[in-house]
Amino acid sequence: MGDHSFLVNFSSLLVLIICADTSLAQLTPGFYRKTCPNVERLVRSAVELKFQQTFVTAPATLRLFFHDCFVRGCDASILLASPNNKAEKDHPDDISLAGDGFDTVAKAKAAVDSVPQCRNKVSCADILALATRDVVNLAGGPFYTVELGRRDGRISTIASVQRRLPHPHFNLDQLNSMFASNGLTQTDMIALSGAHTIGFSHCGHLSKRIYNFSPRKGIDPTLNLQYALKLREACPLRVDSRIAINMDPVTPQKFDNQYFKNLQEGKGLFSSDQVLATDERSKGTVNLFASSQLAFNNAFVQAITKMGRIGVITGRQGEIRSDCFRVN
Numbered sequence: 001m002g003d004h005s006f007l008v009n010f011s012s013l014l015v016l017i018i019c020a021d022t023s024l025a026q027l028t029p030g031f032y033r034k035t036c037p038n039v040e041r042l043v044r045s046a047v048e049l050k051f052q053q054t055f056v057t058a059p060a061t062l063r064l065f066f067h068d069c070f071v072r073g074c075d076a077s078i079l080l081a082s083p084n085n086k087a088e089k090d091h092p093d094d095i096s097l098a099g100d101g102f103d104t105v106a107k108a109k110a111a112v113d114s115v116p117q118c119r120n121k122v123s124c125a126d127i128l129a130l131a132t133r134d135v136v137n138l139a140g141g142p143f144y145t146v147e148l149g150r151r152d153g154r155i156s157t158i159a160s161v162q163r164r165l166p167h168p169h170f171n172l173d174q175l176n177s178m179f180a181s182n183g184l185t186q187t188d189m190i191a192l193s194g195a196h197t198i199g200f201s202h203c204g205h206l207s208k209r210i211y212n213f214s215p216r217k218g219i220d221p222t223l224n225l226q227y228a229l230k231l232r233e234a235c236p237l238r239v240d241s242r243i244a245i246n247m248d249p250v251t252p253q254k255f256d257n258q259y260f261k262n263l264q265e266g267k268g269l270f271s272s273d274q275v276l277a278t279d280e281r282s283k284g285t286v287n288l289f290a291s292s293q294l295a296f297n298n299a300f301v302q303a304i305t306k307m308g309r310i311g312v313i314t315g316r317q318g319e320i321r322s323d324c325f326r327v328n
Contacts, residue, residue, distance in 0.1 A: 026314040031148035036118035046111035047134040050104050055253050058135040059198045060101030065132040071164045073311015075153030076124040079324045091161035104131050109324050124324035125150035139198050141255030144301040151318035154327045168205050168270035172279045182310050188303035190285045196247040197259035204241030222274045224266035260290035
């Protein structure tokens with residue numbers, strides 16, 4: 001009986017492993033070679049046009065992809081709207097996602113579907129992954145190969161977002177734990193944090209660091225004092241909490257390694273940024289990326305490729321949405 005039970009359990013485990021490997025194997029750069037051979041050019045042209053209209057396209061699309069993959073996997077569930085405001089994008093952690101990211105996907109989807117051969121053949125999840133690569137590249141970052149073959153999820157709930165996204169006050173252990181739960185290493189986490197080089201936040205997320213860090217210290221001591229005073233100018237007391245602040249005060253519209261140089265100088269906007277340079281366990285990687293654009297680029301490409309595999313659904317699972325913002 002014991003041996004039989006072991007064999008049954010081992011067989012079940014083997015099936016799970018095979019299924020997981022098959023799912024990953026179905027993500028391939030050439031997935032649409034026969035069904036929509038020009039998909040990358042179609043997405044790129046739409047993204048370029050949107051990028052020319054507003055630079056916010058870049059950070060908004062990149063953040064949208066991150067928020068999608070970390071909740072229910074990279075299945076475009078972040079895009080779904082709910083009639084009663086109970087979808088992922090309605091959660092407080094997602095409510096600040098810029099509309100330009102959603103609009104980028106919508107325009108890229110329209111461009112793809114304008115070609116009869118491609119109509120309803122390419123998933124919104126893959127369009128988002130391609131658009132993310134393109135905005136990174138357009139902002140001066142690396143061009144990299146995107147694995148394709150994702151299907152779109154049918155479920156998007158506000159509850160599924162809870163405790164799935166990092167917060168501005170996280171320490172290194174909390175960051176590592178959250179990223180590890182998605183199969184990502186500390187190096188991956190630091191490289192992906194480098195996306196803040198073109199990111200922006202809002203005054204409401206940093207007021208505590210510059211005004212009320214502790215009863216005896218108004219400003220967080222890990223924050224560069226001159227930088228903190230400039231942040232106070234940009235975010236005075238009782239200002240609209242939605243006022244946007246660039247996360248990289250030096251080259252905010254260039255995807256480069258300046259973010260890591262800023263951390264070395266105490267100019268990380270969030271404490272979850274600054275901790276990467278103050279904790280000895282991560283400091284060495286920050287210093288490496290600050291000293292080498294190539295090292296950062298290579299690590300970022302590896303990390304975002306791994307992130308793009310999180311929880312993907314493939315084959316006959318899910319669907320290919322005709323409208324990225326609602327299920328078929």
